[in-house]
Amino acid sequence: MKLVTAVIRPEKLEDVKTALAEAGYPSMTVTDVKGRGKQKGVEQTWRGETYRVDLLNKVKVEIGIIDDEVDEVLGVLEEAASTGSIGDGKVFVTPVERALRIRTGETGEEAL
Amino acid sequence: MKLVTAVIRPEKLEDVKTALAEAGYPSMTVTDVKGRGKQKGVEQTWRGETYRVDLLNKVKVEIGIIDDEVDEVLGVLEEAASTGSIGDGKVFVTPVERALRIRTGETGEEAL
Amino acid sequence: MKLVTAVIRPEKLEDVKTALAEAGYPSMTVTDVKGRGKQKGVEQTWRGETYRVDLLNKVKVEIGIIDDEVDEVLGVLEEAASTGSIGDGKVFVTPVERALRIRTGETGEEAL
Amino acid sequence: MVDAAVLTEGINAVWVLTVTFLIFFMQAGFAMLEAGNVRAKNAGNVLMKNMMDWSMGVLVYFFVGLGIAGIAAGLTAPGGYSVAESFSYVNDPGAWIGWLFGAVFAMTAATIVSGAVAEQLKFRAYLFYSVGITAFIYPAIQGFAWGGGLLSGSGYLGAAFGTGYLDFAGATVVHMLGGVAGLVGAYMVGPRKGRYTSAGKSIPIPGHSVPLVVLGTLMLAFGWYGFNVGTQATVLAVEAGALVFKGEALGRVAINTTLGMGAGAVGTTAYTWIKDKPDPVLTANGLLAGLVAVTGAVPHVTVWGGISLGLIAGIQVPLVYRFVVDKMKVDDVCGVFAVHGSAGAIGTLLIPVFAVSGFSAAQLGMQAAGILVITVWTVVTTYAVFKVAEVTVGLRVSDAEETEGLDKGEHGVSAYPEFGTEARGGEGL
Amino acid sequence: MVDAAVLTEGINAVWVLTVTFLIFFMQAGFAMLEAGNVRAKNAGNVLMKNMMDWSMGVLVYFFVGLGIAGIAAGLTAPGGYSVAESFSYVNDPGAWIGWLFGAVFAMTAATIVSGAVAEQLKFRAYLFYSVGITAFIYPAIQGFAWGGGLLSGSGYLGAAFGTGYLDFAGATVVHMLGGVAGLVGAYMVGPRKGRYTSAGKSIPIPGHSVPLVVLGTLMLAFGWYGFNVGTQATVLAVEAGALVFKGEALGRVAINTTLGMGAGAVGTTAYTWIKDKPDPVLTANGLLAGLVAVTGAVPHVTVWGGISLGLIAGIQVPLVYRFVVDKMKVDDVCGVFAVHGSAGAIGTLLIPVFAVSGFSAAQLGMQAAGILVITVWTVVTTYAVFKVAEVTVGLRVSDAEETEGLDKGEHGVSAYPEFGTEARGGEGL
Amino acid sequence: MVDAAVLTEGINAVWVLTVTFLIFFMQAGFAMLEAGNVRAKNAGNVLMKNMMDWSMGVLVYFFVGLGIAGIAAGLTAPGGYSVAESFSYVNDPGAWIGWLFGAVFAMTAATIVSGAVAEQLKFRAYLFYSVGITAFIYPAIQGFAWGGGLLSGSGYLGAAFGTGYLDFAGATVVHMLGGVAGLVGAYMVGPRKGRYTSAGKSIPIPGHSVPLVVLGTLMLAFGWYGFNVGTQATVLAVEAGALVFKGEALGRVAINTTLGMGAGAVGTTAYTWIKDKPDPVLTANGLLAGLVAVTGAVPHVTVWGGISLGLIAGIQVPLVYRFVVDKMKVDDVCGVFAVHGSAGAIGTLLIPVFAVSGFSAAQLGMQAAGILVITVWTVVTTYAVFKVAEVTVGLRVSDAEETEGLDKGEHGVSAYPEFGTEARGGEGL
């Protein structure tokens, strides 16, 4: 099993949710995060003084899947989350050794 | 070492905290998240118009432990976080290769 | 590739950001979290009644890097995030099997 | 020709209308104060309760309330009553400014209750009680104290003591009544989940916004100037055919209101600081308790009296609040008993002690009797009304609904759709 | 010697100034109401719009607006006009209290519009329209209805019907005008992104704070007492040489304002509860709609009339709002058409039906005609002004800016720099 | 018989009380404005400061302040003083309306200071200063300018210039004094951590809520009508035995207040828009600066003067604010010097330039002299009082407490227990 962690633009969340659900991956966990990468932040003002906000709003989407599904999910993410402009985000795939569905006690791949 | 990541109901956090502490695992990191799985969201209204909130509030609890403790922690989580109704959440166990306690510089299992 | 996850004091974020950037690791994802470890919470009041807040504000910093960079990053974190007092936080290093830069479709180490 | 009677009517009407508007604004103050005192998941519900006790209340008070006041007065004083006369205001435009001035006091009493029972009382049970208090519970006391009934000099009880009950602007008639009703309501609906450990130790449940608490408090203080100074409704009068300006009376109510308020906040702050740290929520409560305490007393007491009442009221807030919570085990969400109930009782009882006209034992007796009457009446009627609500519509939302929040359960909304613990969706996170 | 005329002038001035200040406070109420109704990312923008329509508006109304009202009146009634006379207030200190009383009504009309077009209209297009409505669109109607112009008894249309148009404090002259202008504006700028699915189904976009919505609503209700009761500007009058107190007239406007407001909230709550759950945002809207509906009618109708108008207005809010959104496909962000537009029209049209003086068909005809004139005028001029804005500065912010929020795009700020969806930096997270 | 003197007393009292209540409401406005301008972690502290400067202040001003004003006046004008007479109001109910009217001005001066030193000044040091300003610093200036002292026509300095100092409602006596005191306080307590880089570059520290900033601003503007128009306390007067209506004077103060406010906001918006983007926080500040600038001038200047003063005040806000921050390196948290200090000085200095009565060099000299006296007095006494606080209780919270927030350190609370950066616990997340 794998955990796919995608950091995307907040305004792309709706598209990503839809695309994943259509591809058969409705389950996910979503977190508001802030980040920086190539994209270097924006300027904001307070009482006319400018300051740099160097951590931008992003959304982290985590999807627990079985090993065979990784390629498909990455494809969906790349397609749905991309704008082609700087700041589109990253995806990391990490191994999951065990999974558990709390309600039923199911473990392993059935738990996903 | 392992990182146990549990996505649970917000109202179960208190029980989970207590149960883990009693079982000897007081340390944890908690994040407000939203998620969907089998549970399909709820309806809300604004000025009488209905809309669907399809990401529900959940809480993510992360617990760094040594390998031998995984079974016990999973057992505690299953016990404390379960209501038997849809939406109880998931647990993922991922491998941790290194750990560091920032205050002391301890690494490895002592750091947990 | 590795994902370095550091849970630090909120007031240390600025130092950590600066130190990582100077060491060549500007990219990161940041999340507001709450946690407890050795540090046991604080007391607060509402209408004069005291209650215990046992989850303290922390900040989680995630940095995706290649394998060779782990030592350096851990060193920077230990240096920049430490105050020597209880509550300084933890770092966990987990393996990353695949990475993807959404904008370009680059995968692997180039994606970081 | 300038007729002095017409003239004073006109000027006093300008004044009464102006202060009536200020008193109305207290509805907004209570709404903000109570919203800040509850968790975000119940903020919409408490705001809804505040809007509806006013909106339903004015209709009820127009069709029933003020008439009941007249009947209650007539029943408890020699002379008797006439239903037709008691309700004559309904068709008499000349009585409508007065009706509105009465209505804003009635709605203040009603709206205090919502603060005590926020976060678990069913919306329909609240509305039911709200009708009860504006139709009947408050009007009866209004008639007893201010309408020439039981407690007035000519009422059966007042006559027995040889003096009428003194409560100028409603420290007990309005505020203590509301505070006691809130206490009874909070007792009956029971504490919020998690408010006490199984061992009975109290764990506070913080509200979600100190700024809203302070905003509501200061809005209330603003409206309170209308409440207290406005009750000195006579700016100019015609006495022995000559126009008389009531400047000293106005000055006294204005200064006692101001210094009582100040002393209330100072009292609470000083007490809590000696014990621990000065606390903004408690200080806000103390400021209001100071106002409540002098509300009945403003024209009757010296400035030293006004300051003393304020100080006492401020100091008793933390003490009485903890007594209610720890000893009585009643979960009074916004602390309305300490702020409106006990503060109103103490301030009104002590009027003879600080009176400009000197101490009078008979008056002290009458004050105690009056407070007793109002308390007993409020406890009994409130208990009865909530009991009826309990057996018909039920008092308390389900456990699941309480956990989830009344905003979702009762209204299907979220007070802060984008923030904090609330889920978002639809148009994006 | 006490000269009765001087005396009444003085007393009435105290009253008029007091209520003028209350009406000014409605600016704050609208600002909060609208801020609560939009997403956090657009809150700063809508607050800015609210501050600027007042600030620019008073300058425009001083140099242009009130003069245009005089000219508009003169043009549409026998007798003609004089530019010099129409603008004579500019140099006449004796006219300035009156000017200010006029200005707060004009700015109310103007500020309603911002609620309809929040979240996507460019700031400069809004300012442009704001100048248009305060310089010209509103003043013309003011002149027609209240300045002795077209709709008054002596105006061409009023003379034709043999009776003047009745709209006491501006249910249509101020509120419906603002509501219709908002509707036209919302139509022209188009719905917010995501407000409709590609299939045309509407998806609500929740605002960010119910407490701000309710705060704004109750602040408005407070100011409304100034608006309605204050328009009964004559407290004392000299009639046949004798001083006369206008207590009945004041009482009627005060009670109809109160009961209409209450009935509005009750109407909405009852209707929505029957359909589904009682909703705080809708109830707040209903309370305001009740106020709007009686605004034109307060001195003319019975209390039963006041209550009926409030109830009808409350019930129509959810119906009309959904009609606008679902059938007309206009994304009226704060629902200003249902609250100010249709409620104002209905309340004003029905005055003759509930009139104290009995029903008059001629009056009903005149009411319909007046509403028509105001509606057509507002639609045409608003369309024209927004059209000019469209071809010059453009109406709508870019897609990217709308996504990011107007606060960042138009003002470079974040309304809540530390909270929620906002990025922080600089001095730490 | 209607006695004209009694009559005018009565009517003027209604007016004065009404505006006094409005001015009191500015306390709520300042509380919200300042709370919005600080980070969430310090919001409870700044609200507490605002509640306490009022609550303690009224007690201090009653027992000490107003008496000191009388003595200060007597000391600086021929005729001398009497302590007994200066304090006679304490036992004179007929003087209490006047006392309250004085108190709300004193508390306004006091409360301005908290905005400059929010986020790092110790609570007890603030209370200490607050006593100083209400007991002594402000009363002395009040006596100099308005009590027949130094700056008045009969005072030593006024006599030297042959004319009294003109500051109608306190642009300098109240606002500039508060603004200068805030500047001195901010200088002494030092900048917040992180406000300047080690190289001395300024980094803004955004407050936590633009809606609270705008709410506070508009509440202040509402109260300001009381402040300015209310100071024209005479609605009716008896002149040569005849009743006279002061409508022109009232009209002038009302219109200059309105247009000055509008021009202030327009000035700031225009200037900042030319430079960059129009900014809601700056526009709110500009609106207030416009009000401050005309506060001393409203009855004395033409409408063109009122507009000009507002415009100048609005434009100088961003310039002076940046000068304070960048050149003087003083971290004036809410920008009170630019809004209250420099705006007040400019507006008052320029009165003779825009005077209805035409330019007078002597008056200009007197204005400059008065501003100088007030500034020097305020700087010296404020410095002294804060110095005493520094060596006794200390001025600044510890570094750790500043990082954690004053809410936790000073009060043990969290302003938003459920939101944002705050930890939750106890009853669940």
Ligand SMILES: Nc1ncnc2c1ncn2[C@@H]1O[C@H](COP(=O)(O)OP(=O)(O)O)[C@@H](O)[C@H]1O
């Ligand atoms: N190496 C990394 N480790 C952790 N998070 C990262 C890393 N690189 C990027 N991110 C996350 O992805 C977001 C977008 O990254 P960015 O580099 O700006 O995108 P792109 O390179 O595709 O333009 C960042 O804001 C950050 O949250």
Ligand SMILES: Nc1ncnc2c1ncn2[C@@H]1O[C@H](COP(=O)(O)OP(=O)(O)O)[C@@H](O)[C@H]1O
């Ligand atoms: N495959 C998954 N990947 C990531 N998160 C998941 C996954 N499945 C469930 N979750 C998380 O767990 C929460 C509860 O899941 P749900 O399926 O509704 O529970 P259950 O199946 O036990 O009723 C979801 O809201 C989501 O946050």
Ligand SMILES: Nc1ncnc2c1ncn2[C@@H]1O[C@H](COP(=O)(O)OP(=O)(O)O)[C@@H](O)[C@H]1O
């Ligand atoms: N075993 C663990 N699993 C998950 N998170 C942990 C663990 N231990 C510590 N943390 C996180 O690190 C934070 C600081 O830990 P703490 O033990 O107080 O620091 P220290 O031991 O260095 O004083 C905690 O608040 C929690 O968020």
